[in-house]
Amino acid sequence: MSERFCFSVKARDGAARLGEIATPRGIVRTPAFMTVGTGATVKAMFPEDVKASGADIILANTYHLMLRPGAERIARLGGLHQFMHWSGPILTDSGGYQVMSLAKLRKIDEEGVTFQSHVDGATVALSPERAVEVQCLLGSDIQMVLDECTAYPATREEAKASLDLSLRWARRCKVAFAAMSKPGQALFGIVQGSVYPDLRVRCAYDLIDIGFDGYAVGGLAVGEGQGAMLEMVETTTAVLPEDKPRYLMGVGTPEDLLASIARGIDMFDCVLPTRSGRHCQAFTWQGKLNLRNARYAEDQTPLDPESKCPAAQYERAYLHHLVRSGEALGAMLLTYNNVQFYQELMARAREAIAQGRFATFADDVKRRYAATGDDD
């Protein structure tokens, strides 16, 4: 355990990095995938199974938790870690992204955003200062600045205006964080700039000037396509400091993750493994399977013979029956399998970087995923 937040790169393979984030709540091995625990639970999983899957860190959503059960209530109950039975590090987003995607009647101005709660209809205000306060009440180990996730598509002018607002908010978050945070907590800045390389670079430099414990690449995987996404990632990581972790927000498929690691990304989060698990999809070392497919009705192969996950040992025929019958156990097993697959993917990626064969490893996974023919 480290008393403060620090990051070190242990090995490099091209632009891919093997590293370690030390926090007072434990080590995060990078590249790291953060399973999403939106409402103080990784949906349909016991916390001990999240840990057993190999996860060092999880993500929780500020927007959901501030509305229900409320940040002040979680603080009174001893903080988010105790509340949700997770003793390792937790990263929280700022709430801004969900305000844009989930809340009604939202209004954005210099001060922040106001919106109507999707839980009880109450009007809620979220400013940069309140976003930091809420994350401190939750007791989050890695906090994110409040930003405006630029809509896609956006003109250069729209993207620039949005980015400028996000930078002003980032400065206010840093001031609030200095006043409210505890030793060992970290605050990450978020690079915006839509698909404009020069805006991405300018935003990154401005954030570096302000100074953060890590840097996220935000506003991607919103419809721009994998090519444009990877171009923005590469452009951005090229100017980010070598000694800070880099986090690509909301991404993605196994192929996306490996392609981004190859461009210098260290951290990811995405609902894909958990949400897919609730929709009959399994990520396996044989590719992605749709367990609703009739071809599995009498398939006695284990879900993923190559995985060490307990859930991957169940026969496909049984899982097919469970998902066809709408049984909760189907979602429980597929979620567990998927969460662990993503952790195994990161573990193998780290091993490949350490051994200088990351490109070969990434090609192999890409081939496995290209070969599977199950429809979504």
Next chain:
Amino acid sequence: MSERFCFSVKARDGAARLGEIATPRGIVRTPAFMTVGTGATVKAMFPEDVKASGADIILANTYHLMLRPGAERIARLGGLHQFMHWSGPILTDSGGYQVMSLAKLRKIDEEGVTFQSHVDGATVALSPERAVEVQCLLGSDIQMVLDECTAYPATREEAKASLDLSLRWARRCKVAFAAMSKPGQALFGIVQGSVYPDLRVRCAYDLIDIGFDGYAVGGLAVGEGQGAMLEMVETTTAVLPEDKPRYLMGVGTPEDLLASIARGIDMFDCVLPTRSGRHCQAFTWQGKLNLRNARYAEDQTPLDPESKCPAAQYERAYLHHLVRSGEALGAMLLTYNNVQFYQELMARAREAIAQGRFATFADDVKRRYAATGDDD
């Protein structure tokens, strides 16, 4: 492990019996509560947690499984135990009760019942012979005869006619079972007779004449009230053989179970613990709690400090949050807690019988359950 099915009474306390059913798949300690695994899964529970809860035996529903995924398919896949990851004994009902409660366009005659599948609308026939065949295909350890669960209320004449049909079907089941079953499998008869003591007694004697490995009391907990139910139980167990297990079908609350054990019942099944777990209800040693209740919003007491169940160690405030948010983990934890509470209840009942203090124990539980004020 026993190579054949046999039952022995180890101790008595009044009419309450401590016993053991030996089967080729393991011992069932009685009094036993059978958790219901309708569609080849105890809803929202991992099979290993069902085992860890203390369960020796579970129940599966013939009606559901014959419709989906189909008995022949389960047989091809190695039988129900392998299919659903449960290596201990399984009792299956005959399907008759669910045909009456779930199927549409059912028609009943001397031959059996025909009905429309609720899964795909297909017309399905279920005769006494087919009910046994399906249970043999599943590989069930304890099978139930096909009977007509007499509707409530029923006139004496209706009850008698229904009972006579059930007896003719019971004879046919016994013949079919002799032809199709494997060594060590058991077949139970079912006593019907509505709320007419003389019909119950006559039915019991006729079933004993035919000869079964155990005797169930059916057609109760259908609206007759606890007083009438217990009267029928007492009337029936008084004439059932001492050396065979007695099973009260579809019952019930903790108070129902203890009152029936006091009247000589050895086995139970009921959806109450699992269904309640999916509807925010917790059975605990402090009584029944409704976790939706606002009183639990900041209650940091463990769900049930007296229980050894891992799920019972979670704080009520967290469970309140989960059920209010509709999170799957809420149903998972409450189901696990309830399933284990029922097993702990049976374990304590067995201990109390062994120590000759069953009445005191039952009174204590009754008082705990009377004292709790949570609404459903």
